[in-house]
Amino acid sequence: MKTKQLKVKTDGLLTKKELNHAVETLSAGELVAFPTETVYGLGADATNSLAILKIYQAKGRPSDNPLIAHVGSFNQLKRLVKYVPTYVEELIHHFSPGPITYILKHNHVCSNKVTAGLDTIAVRIPSHPVALQLLKACEFPVAAPSANLSGKPSPTSAKHVLKDLAGKIPLIIDAGNTGVGLESTVLDCTGDLPVILRDGSITREMIEKVLNVTLKQSEQLTIKTPKSPGLKYKHYAPAIPLILIQGNKEKIRTEILAYQALGKKVGILLSDQTAMKLDLKSNFRLGQTIEEIASNLYDGLRSFENMDYDVIIAESFEKKELGIAVMDRLTRAATKII
Ligand code: AMP
Ligand code: MG
Numbered sequence: 001m002k003t004k005q006l007k008v009k010t011d012g013l014l015t016k017k018e019l020n021h022a023v024e025t026l027s028a029g030e031l032v033a034f035p036t037e038t039v040y041g042l043g044a045d046a047t048n049s050l051a052i053l054k055i056y057q058a059k060g061r062p063s064d065n066p067l068i069a070h071v072g073s074f075n076q077l078k079r080l081v082k083y084v085p086t087y088v089e090e091l092i093h094h095f096s097p098g099p100i101t102y103i104l105k106h107n108h109v110c111s112n113k114v115t116a117g118l119d120t121i122a123v124r125i126p127s128h129p130v131a132l133q134l135l136k137a138c139e140f141p142v143a144a145p146s147a148n149l150s151g152k153p154s155p156t157s158a159k160h161v162l163k164d165l166a167g168k169i170p171l172i173i174d175a176g177n178t179g180v181g182l183e184s185t186v187l188d189c190t191g192d193l194p195v196i197l198r199d200g201s202i203t204r205e206m207i208e209k210v211l212n213v214t215l216k217q218s219e220q221l222t223i224k225t226p227k228s229p230g231l232k233y234k235h236y237a238p239a240i241p242l243i244l245i246q247g248n249k250e251k252i253r254t255e256i257l258a259y260q261a262l263g264k265k266v267g268i269l270l271s272d273q274t275a276m277k278l279d280l281k282s283n284f285r286l287g288q289t290i291e292e293i294a295s296n297l298y299d300g301l302r303s304f305e306n307m308d309y310d311v312i313i314a315e316s317f318e319k320k321e322l323g324i325a326v327m328d329r330l331t332r333a334a335t336k337i338i
Contacts, residue, residue, distance in 0.1 A: 001167055001168065001169070001170060002167070002170075003162065003165070003166050003167060003168075003169055003170065003171070003172060004170060004171050004172070005158065005162075005171075005172050005173075005174050006018050006021070006022070006171065006172070006173045006174065007174045008035075008130055008173060008174065008175040008176075010175070010176050011129070012175075013129060013130060013133050014130060014133060014134070014173065018173075019133060019134065019137055021171070022034070022134055022137075022171065022173060023134070023137050023138055025170060025171050026043060026044065026045050026051075026138060026140075026142065027045065027138075027140075029044070029045060029048050029050055029051040029054075030044075030051070030054070030169075030170050030171070031043065031044050031051070031054050031055060031058060031169040031170065031171075032044075032134075032169070032170075032171045032172070032173065033147040033158075033161045033165065033169055033171070033172040033173065034130065034131055034134055034144070034172075034173045035128050035130050035131060035158075035173060035174075035175040035176075035178055036070075036126040036128045036131045036144075036178065037098070037099055037126055037127050037128040037131075037178060037179050037180050038099045038126070038154075038178060038180045038181070038182060038183050038184050038200070038201075039146045039147075039148075039154035039155055039156055039178055039181070039182070039183055039298070040146065040147040040148075040154075040155040040156070040157075040158065040160070040161050040172075040178065041070065041126075041131070041142075041144030041145065041146065041147055042055055042058065042059065042144055042145055042146070042147035042161075042165070042169070043070070043134075043142040043143070043144040044142065044143055044144070045138075045140045045141075045142065045143075046067075046069045046110040046111060046114045046140060046141040046142060046143035047109065047110060047111060047140045047141070048111060048140075049111040049112075049113045052067070052111050052113040052114055052143055053113060055067065055143065055144075055145060056113075058165055058168045058169055059145065059148070059149055059150045059165075060149055060150045060151075061145065061150040062150070063113075063116065064116050065116060066114060066115050066116040066118060066121075066122065067114045067122070067143040067144065067145050068101050068122040068123070068124050068143070068144065068145065068184070068186075069110055069114060069121055069122065069123050069124075069141040069142070069143050070123075070124055070125070070126055070131070070135055070141065070142045070143070070144050071123060071124075071125055071135055071141050071142075072125065072132050072134075072135030072136035072137075072138070073125065073136065074092055074096070074125070076125075076135070076141065077092075077102075077123050077125060079109060079141075080104075080106060080107065080109050080110060080121055080123055080141055081104040081105060081106055081107060081121065081123065082104070082105040082106065082107050083104075083105070084104065085104075085189060087189070087193070087194065087211055088102055088104070088189050088194075090210060090211060091187070091194070091207065091210060091211070092125075094210045095202050095206075095210075096124075096125040096127075097125040097126060097127035097132060098125070098126075098127045098202065099126075099127070099180050099182075099183075099184040099185060099200055099201050099202055100124065100184055100185045100187065100200070100202045101122050101123065101124040101184045101185065101186045101187065101198075102122070102123055102124070102187055102189045102194075103120050103121070103122045103123075103186065103187065103188045103189055103190060103197070104120060104121060104123060104189055104190065105119060105120055105121075105190060106119065106120060106121035109141070110141060110143070111143075114143045120188075120190060122186060123141075124184055128175070128178070128179075130173060130175045134173070146183060147161045147164070147165060147169075147172075148160065148161070148164045148165075149164045149165070151236075151237055152164060152236070152237065152238070152239075152302075153236045153237070153238060153297075153298040153301045153302055153333065154182075154183060154236065154298055155298070156177055156178045156181050156295070156298045156299055157176070157177050157178070157299065158172055158173075158174035158175075158176075160298070160299070160302055163302070163306075177295075177299075178295075179295060180200075180201045180294065180295065181294045181295035181296065181297060181298060181299075182200055182201060182294050182297070182325050182326065182329060183198065183200060184198075184200050184202075185198060185199060185200030185201065185202040185203075185207075185325075186198035186200070187207070193211070193213060193215060193216075194207065194211075194215065195215070195216060196215065198328070199324045199325040199328050200325050201291075201294065201322055201325060203321050203322060203324065203325075204324075205321065236298070236301070236329045236332050236333040237332070237333045237335075238301040238302065238304060238305045238312060238333065239305040240267075240304060240305055240309055240310060240311060240312060241310075241311050241312070241335040241336070242301070242311075242312040242314055242330075242333050242334050242335055242336075243255060243311060243312065243313050243314070243334065243335065243336050243337075243338065244314050244316060244330055244331065244333075244334040244336070244337045244338075245313060245314065245315060245316060245338060246316045246337060246338065247316075249274055249277065249278060249315070250278075251338070252268075252270070252274070252278060252280070252313060252315060253278055253280065255313050255338070256268060256280070256313050259310070259311055259313070264310040264311055265308065265309045265310045265311075266309065266310070266311055266312075266313055267283050267284070267303075267304035267307075267309040267311065267312040267313070268280060268281070268282045268283050268284075268312075268313055269282065269283075269284055269286060269300050269301075269304075269312055269313065269314040269315065270282040270286065270314075270315045271286055271287070271288060271293060271315060271317070272285065272286070272287060272288045273288060274315050283303075283304070283309075284296075284299075284300040284303050284304070286300055290317065290321070290322045290323050290326060291322060293317065293326060294322055294325065294326050297326060297329065297330070301333060314330060314334075316330070317330075
């Protein structure tokens, strides 16, 4: 299959003809990769089981790992679920459209292949203008996991999507680099208060402030049968080993030298500040702020596997605010943490 590319200018939208083509492709039960503000999604009509099976096939994704249904408005969201708790309305008011996903009891509108047979569904309204344009034009919800091969770092550019899925999907909408760079915050909203199942750029502090409550620490990342099925799988891992260094930054230099002494080609993934402090040349510029680091992280992980490096040495970041999500992804990507 040839993968057709539709290029959208930065801050631009699809033309009417392009939009029709994308909607028709989805309506015909085919897959369309599209940009969101977090990462690129691999979309299919969420009411069409055969279309959803194509997502699992193209990604090589385990079929017990449910997908997020994407919609363009609160009204479209309400059509998929039994009820919307008051606190979810409040969160939607503050954070949606945006990088946050709500897990709610569903009403069987979506295929049970989307929900992996659970009685709940994950729903998100993304804020990327092209994603919103596409979702508003669809009469159906669009199920969309990240548009990468299962287990690999999520795609933050169309180039990443093509590396993993060229020839396997008919259409990709290319709108340049995504902004946030990490997947959405996932909230279980089936109880009296939300529980964070996956950290993202909408942080615990931001949610607590809006709801004026203190949330339980999420135990989901460590328990054996996590409430979010996806958490039990290996994620975000580049094709080469990644060593994550905690604590004293001098340990980074020691590790690099040790691998180089073995004749290994070492990819170094550091913030600009640490690179300067250690007087080391980072082979990929992650940037300075935690927002830049989040935005560039997956491109960094992917860049090393393209350039025949043997190992990646990565720095740890402070586990606060967005740093919590960055460390969650790095920890899951790591082969070894020292
Ligand atoms: P991805 O598609 O890679 O962005 O991952 C979506 C995440 O949401 C995975 O970790 C899924 O396991 C999780 N998820 C999706 N639907 C549900 C649901 N109904 N209940 C719990 N977790 C879910
Ligand atoms: Mg994913």
